[in-house]
Amino acid sequence: MLLITCPECGARPETEFVCGGETHITRPGPFAEVPADVWAGYLFHQANPRGKLRERWRHQAGCGLWFNLVRDTVTHEITSVYRMGDPKPEIA
Template sequence: MLLITCPWCGPRDETEYHYGGQAHVPYPQNPAELSDAEWAEYVFYRDNPKGPFAERWVHSTGCRRWFNVLRDTATYEVLASYRPDEPRPGGNR
């Protein structure tokens, strides 16, 4: 089990959360102008690094807010959690 710290509620067991995919993926500026291939890339293609990775999580049984978690994908260690309006710790994607 992971212990994830919600920026508003504090540390909670991972069963209180739902995973929301890669963090810091901007919505297309002109979605009506995207081709099918560009939409497919936006919807389906994500980074898959071994090591620190920024993810989105929602505290579904708590405050119901979205936030970001920096987690090591090799060790499952949660390195940091932060609000969506805050930059990723370490300054990387």
């Protein structure tokens, strides 16, 4: 089982968390001026790399905090956990 370290609560099993997908994505807008193909790209065509990916997670069964982490999509190793608004770490 994957252990995720919540910035508030510490290490907890992954069953306490929900993944919100890739983080640091800029939402297009304003809504009325964005073409349908741009919205489709924003909603459905996110990166799915083999390797490290920045993701947002929520501690759903705990404090409810949203935070970011860097996870390897192959090994599931988490190399960084950081709060929303903190600078994003570089990915090698």
